[in-house]
Amino acid sequence: MSIEIKDFDSKMLKTIEVVKSNFASVRAGRANAGVLDRIMVEYYGTPTPLNQVAAISTPDPRTLTIQPWDASLLKAIEKAIQTSDLGINPQNDGRLIRLSFPQLTEERRKDLTKQVKKYAEEGKVAVRNIRRDAMDDIKAAKKNSEITEDDQKNLEKELQDLTDKRCKDIDELCVKKEQELMAV
Numbered sequence: 356m357s358i359e360i361k362d363f364d365s366k367m368l369k370t371i372e373v374v375k376s377n378f379a380s381v382r383a384g385r386a387n388a389g390v391l392d393r394i395m396v397e398y399y400g401t402p403t404p405l406n407q408v409a410a411i412s413t414p415d416p417r418t419l420t421i422q423p424w425d426a427s428l429l430k431a432i433e434k435a436i437q438t439s440d441l442g443i444n445p446q447n448d449g450r451l452i453r454l455s456f457p458q459l460t461e462e463r464r465k466d467l468t469k470q471v472k473k474y475a476e477e478g479k480v481a482v483r484n485i486r487r488d489a490m491d492d493i494k495a496a497k498k499n500s501e502i503t504e505d506d507q508k509n510l511e512k513e514l515q516d517l518t519d520k521r522c523k524d525i526d527e528l529c530v531k532k533e534q535e536l537m538a539v
Contacts, residue, residue, distance in 0.1 A: 371482075371524055396435045397431050408424060431444075482522055483522075
């Protein structure tokens with residue numbers, strides 16, 4: 356069993372992708388179709404992602420329009436948006452649904468910033484959990500005499516450096532998202 360740091364790095368990179376998608380789902384005053392990625396619609400008894408049952412477009416910076424491919428889904432889409440944590444009331448005109456994104460209040464911006472920090476912290480915890488699993492693998496390999504003590508020390512240092520780098524990447528993403536949220 357050879358221990359490859361790049362295997363753990365790919366897991367960490369997947370974690371960062373999850374953090375990015377969590378950040379995309381936080382709305383920042385402008386219309387962004389990413390906020391709808393988590394919304395599921397009942398489609399023939401099966402929860403289906405909204406973007407698989409409708410065309411989503413942004414006619415202007417503060418509006419999203421959702422046009423279902425099956426007109427019978429309008430009510431289900433409207434209900435799914437109302438029950439989500441988006442905080443936006445959909446307007447249904449019988450053909451499509453409009454979502455108007457109001458300017459964010461200072462209080463709402465601060466709430467969203469807290470949510471972004473929480474997502475970032477969850478991401479860093481996940482990265483550290485990957486490091487812990489890798490450390491366990493390294494210690495097991497040393498115990499089974501598969502690697503030398505020097506190899507163990509080198510792998511542990513390399514792993515720690517990688518963990519620090521990935522946590523820093525998450526922090527940078529968090530700062531960018533916070534700046535986006537606080538920009539008026």
